Amino acid sequence: MSDDVMHAIEALREKGLRVTEQRKAILEALACTDSPRSAEETFSALPADTCDLVTAYRCLEQFEKAGVVERGVRENGTKVYCLKDEHGHHHHLTCRKCGCTEKIDLCMGDELEEAAVGFGYTELSHVMEVFGLCPSCG
């Protein structure tokens, strides 16, 4: 089991969430790829009969609330999730055609906060995804 998964499990415990076989498997599935995955995709990546698709949805939602995964969106609106790694917040560059992704470190968190706080907003979060055609598909 990877470090990231262990940390995630620990985080779940700290938040008072229960650690079940299903949840461990879902975290493992998220850990074994760099690309953010949708609930369906995460579910498909699981060994057969690990859990129900609904459970994948529910766990991913819980994981996000607990802060162990990050949520993004595809160009079509599908929600995608990826395990928070030790580097914390980052974004993705996703190929519109083949779906492959690259991690990009660049994040304007600070500028955003600044602008939003200027409007008196609190509890900020943001979604940012970059789409394009990768070298192989372009």
Place this chain on the structure above:
Amino acid sequence: MSDDVMHAIEALREKGLRVTEQRKAILEALACTDSPRSAEETFSALPADTCDLVTAYRCLEQFEKAGVVERGVRENGTKVYCLKDEHGHHHHLTCRKCGCTEKIDLCMGDELEEAAVGFGYTELSHVMEVFGLCPSCG
């Protein structure tokens, strides 16, 4: 009819798209608000019997391809559209609770392009939305 709508109509013609009553009404509906609106919301903002909801979906999609509207996403994945104004590209700060929005000028287009081009990506686009609680809701 506002300037923005006139420009949009002109742009449609240039792209070889037809200018119908429905399309004009949809553009008007988009023009009369600062907030990005979903297809459903745009449709509801239309005078009764202007067109079918499906038409709103189809037109907004066409408008985006033609470059006369910009598309964003809500936190829940819903697609939203807003008319491109003379200032061009911008982003929004949306209140998670009441849904009100503020326009924010800040956009990291250049940094993004740079990073993405570094990976060999082409035909870039990006989605960026900031969510929070507005002063009244926070």
Place this chain on the structure above:
DNA sequence: ATGAGTGCAAATAGTTTGCAAGCTG
């Protein structure tokens, strides 16, 4: 007049909810 655009009905994708049974802490 010709094909883009539209309306209506129906299909689809993604996600959420209700409820009874199961398992974790």
Place this chain on the structure above:
DNA sequence: CAGCTTGCAAACTATTTGCACTCAT
């Protein structure tokens, strides 16, 4: 053993598609 979790079925929301008809160019 309390109540968080899960599974199964079903509801729902947002969006897309097929097809015949209409209208802008």
